[in-house]
Amino acid sequence: MDWLWRAPVIAGSMTWEILWALILGFTLSAIVQAVVRREVITRALGDDSPRALAAATGFGMASSSCSYASVALARSLFRKGASFTAAMTFEIASTNLVVELGIILALLMGWQFTLAEFVGGPIMIVLLAVLFRVFLRRRLVDDALRQAERGVAGSMEGHAAMDMSVTGPGSFWRRLTSAKGLTSVSHIFVMEWAAIWRDIVAGLLITGALAAWVPMGFWQSFFLTDHPLWARIWGPLVGPIVAVISFVCSVGNVPLAAVLWNGGISFGGVVAFIFADLIILPILNIYRKYYGVKMAAFVAGTFYATMVLAGYAVELLFTLLGLVPSHRNASVVEAHISWNYTTWLNIAFLVLAAVLLIRFFTTGGLPMLKTMGGGPDDTRHAHDAHDAHHADHGHDGPAPAAPEDRRHHP
Template identity: 35%
Template sequence: MPASQLSVAFRTLIEGVQLAAEFFWQAMWALLLGFMLSGAIQAFVSKEGMVKYMGDPSPRSVLYAMGFGVASTSCSFGDIAATKTLFKKGAHIIPTVTFLIASTNFVIGLTFVIWALLGWEFAVAQAVGAPIFMLIAIVLVHLTIPYDEAQEVRERLIKQEQPVVTDPVCKMRINRENGIPVEYKNETVYFCSEGCKDLFEQNPDVHRTPWREKIRSWNGWVEAANQTKKDLLMLWKELSIGFLLAGIVAVAVPDSIWTLLFEGGGTGTTQVLYNSILGPLISVATFVASIGNVPLAAVLWNSGFAFAGVVAFIYADLIVPQLILIYRKIFGEKIGTRLTLILFVSMATTGVIVYYLFAFLGLVPDAAVTSEGEPFTLFGLTPTTILNLVFLLIGLVFLVLLVTGRRGAPGDRVVQDPVTEADITVKNADYCTVYDESIYYFETEESREKFKSSPEEYI
């Protein structure tokens, strides 16, 4: 490659990175808010409690699933993990799919990012279109995925569960196959011994921390910070790729290419239909999932893509190739493929419906009108800078929580083997037993057997 071409390519790359950094700065406060809100919800809301309200295909269950989704994570990869857990624990397939869509496309954090990068019209369109998206998908799921097939998938997932579980009473880690199972609030709880099971059954709530108590506790917020960290670690690559790709595409792709691509559907109704189908296909081709597709949506909009296509593109983070493979892995090849097609048809149809709804109300924004800077400053700082600083400070609090860690967590408690008198932590104790409604922990099976033969000798 000639030196001149290398120089042009290098300049394009640098300009793309700079533009990506500008996109990120615009959206940083919204990303921080979304991730921290998601971490808090995951820490304080029990999935078992959610399943209780999602066990059938009734409108009530669908509304609960929608509400749980709104309060849940705004990342499509974290969302599919939560969706799998809910479905495996007993949620019906219809509210499960509702949660899948709502927790990715009907969440506060995403709305803020869209508002920051695309404007309030798109933020409202995304929020208005999400229930339409869910309703179409629900109808298609009901028509194409038999409930008995979904039940077979659930049974397979249960068989594939992790073999190690925690006894809720003594906090010991045990192999599932060796535990004593008890059904409690749509969940199978496992115990290391009959003694622990009996203590649990006497007063189950003693061994479950209610969300009101969690939200007032230091450990509860440490868990929220940990959940936020997990989501960030899981998604930072996708977010980075999304912003970087948006910057490079905005700089490198000439307007003539966008014009040729976007005007392929002609004008009027055919253009709306064409762009609504094209939007999800572009999402599949770019591999950009979660909030990372919003900056690329901004590039598409500023390059002349139709309003309907941009809306459908934003929803299409649910059908990127990585997630399509995950659907097939979780639900099996047949249901996974059907689910992908259901999501594609639903999001494309939603793009068309939202466009005509907004056109009727006169709310479709003019692509030729772009914002030229911030409307005002406060103490010399733009609103975006102020919001970024505020949420960076809140993020710093979460970082402090991560560094300082949990205080007095049950598994970290130091106990003494009553036979050997050695100090051990609960999470590292391999053996325990219950005597006179108290729990005793041991280093070895031999210690436990000695204790059980004459407990009065060691108390």
């Protein structure tokens, strides 16, 4: 039965290798979200100008790395007045240009892949803005807005609707270390984990199964490794398709990307595969519910096209600069836990996570956590829990209404 046991062993060893990086990334994300109000974000994203898209990219990088939560948050921004292009830009940045993704890519695959992700992300955003400007019609955006306004509820929508940021006088550090700031950081940290842990677990288990049970010869044949030129063309085309049918998203797709890289997929194919967390089958269904069938199809088509083109661009650029790794030795191996730097980092960050968990549960976070479970009344319950949180911790009541001026056409 060794063949059956080897898959969870690989998954467990990879979890141990990346645990501290996950905690660090989600902590940094929670800190940023705790000191910036969402209304400030939406006021900056009202059109598809370079300035608005740059702001959307920056806000996305500082926000959630959960694909499902970012999709729901993008819909919330769209409803509040952000342009559809800016909302989709935010969505791309919040899942593909975040700290934890870069750290885990470096740990498992090498710094070249981290650099490729942060080079390819802006390329994809620029390409998407161009395609939206040329092909997206006002009528389609208006229809999508009407569908979005119907209020399709879900656990991720409730998560995205809650604004637990702390604003007011004082420096960044003073607001962060205040009682309100620590409470907000702990709540956002836990809610982010509640939204994404299934994706991470699924990604690690799928990775373990593929690494243990699929012969390397299959991947080498599938990715055309005997034909270098065709492999470079084929990789970005098929990478997103593998992601779509694997159901793995967010940070959870990095371990699977490591398996594919070792199996022979091209460098650009890895980049396209990682970008494709926003068009996996469950998220395509969410697009259909949020924006209607036509807009869902438009988003799927344009996202796929930009992922492929960004993969080609990164492959060409990194090949010319000599930055494509010459060896396929991503960390998808069984490892033994020993007293090295990874163990010490994991212990330190597990202590930090424990402190945030204690703060979360001792400041009334459990009702909000229960809203993540799904159900038709999630959004209403999320708002109720959010209002109770503000009342308990001295916030000034509900956030002001968003401006009525909505510039949706790109």
